Amino acid sequence: MDxxxxxxxxEKETVQSKKINCAGIGGSLGHPKVxxxxxxxxxxxxxxxSKLFILExx
Numbered sequence: 038m039d040x041x042x043x044x045x046x047x048e049k050e051t052v053q054s055k056k057i058n059c060a061g062i063g064g065s066l067g068h069p070k071v072x073x074x075x076x077x078x079x080x081x082x083x084x085x086x087s088k089l090f091i092l093e094x095x
Contacts, residue, residue: 047082049089057090059083 055075061067061083068085075081079092 047087047089049091051093052090053093055092057081059086059088059090061086061088 056072057075058070058072059068060070071083071085073081073083073090075090075092080089082089
């Protein structure tokens, strides 16, 4: 397995708030909605689907 490029297949989304929510891709293929808080960081990864949320202008 190529571990150097592991983040290339992960969905990324730029957001404008440090507090966000994620429910996967939606519908029956999603996951339970989770609320995430970046705290002192400028990015956070969803613990269910590994989607990476990046704070805009960080």
